[in-house]
Amino acid sequence: MRVQAQVTPEVRKCLLLSRMEAETLKERDILCPICGFRIQRVYSDAVGHLSVKCQKCKNVHILNLAYFRKIRQNGWSRTGRW
Template sequence: MRYARPNDRRTGSGSIPPEVLYHLELSRQKAESTKTREMHCPMCGYLVQIIPVTQTEIVFVKCHKCKFTGALDPAYFRRVKRLSAYNEQLRKYASRKIR
């Protein structure tokens, strides 16, 4: 039998090798410094996936709420920063200059 070995990872027996633990730790450290953003379902607005800000490739998602399944391009689903956010920053800057 092919998967009957005791150290086979697919059977759930045995321990995780140290090199795999090392790579998992490196991945976790790198992920902590990565900026992310949320992708929401275009049909119902439910959170479907969290992706890195720099990702530009197509993402295949499935919404668990409305069952929408499809490909989303992150470039088309970016949230635009509203003008009011810039106006608030300008007001703060202007009030510091006047005083």
């Protein structure tokens, strides 16, 4: 059995700050381009690339968050066509 690691006050503060900041941001789901399964939840200020593994189809995807933001806003096909 794993003992839970000690969280330093600095880490605790960062966690609290992150949580408070996120309250003003919008959440959005990152869906698997293959099967549509929700693989990650990010906030509206998230940028850059994300490496995620789909729990459903087991594919590992490298996703550019900027592309996926556009797909959602433009209402492109849900199949994740580029």
